[in-house]
Amino acid sequence: MLKIENKGDSHYFFVVQSAQGNPLFESEPFENQEAVREAITAIKPRIKHPGSFERLTDHEGHFRFALKDPQGKTLGRSKPYGSEAGMENGIRNTQAGILDSSLG
Template sequence: MFEFFYSEKSSQFYFNLKAQNGQIILSSEMYQNKQGAENGVASVKRNAEDMSKYERKTASNGKFYFNLKASNGQIIGKSQMYSSEAGMENGINSVKNNAPMAGVIDLS
């Protein structure tokens, strides 16, 4: 499920993708307007099944995370931090399996 939010602090919109267990598996960048965030969700849905769009990373603290990139190379979502590579791969598979058909809840 995608959830839209509005940040009073930054006056911008963003979204999270949640797994069926309610855990956030992908968070977007900030968008100037709601249309931008809606376009971001559409881009996640389009790109989620393409494994070449996932950029696997290791943070300075040794934890693992991934970015999902659009066709133009721009990051459209970042994962949470994982303690293992296997956990990160499970997160990628969760985005791949959940995003394309996920509904949207507007909490903005």
């Protein structure tokens, strides 16, 4: 599930959650809801493209991914995963959440 959230500081984010409601991905802040919708609209056609996701490993050995827009700018990052397989599953669920959304 994808939703737009306002964190109370006049910044908007889009968040992708699992079917159980666990956060999978949170975007970087946007100035308004329209900017969030524009970013989602821009990424939807490319979400299945391999270059849309950057796979990362932090210094503690956790796996994360970053979602990139068509120009290569980072739109946001995932939560940490304990395994590479978990991260890949998170990527698939993030793709599905964005593609299935009615936003954008």
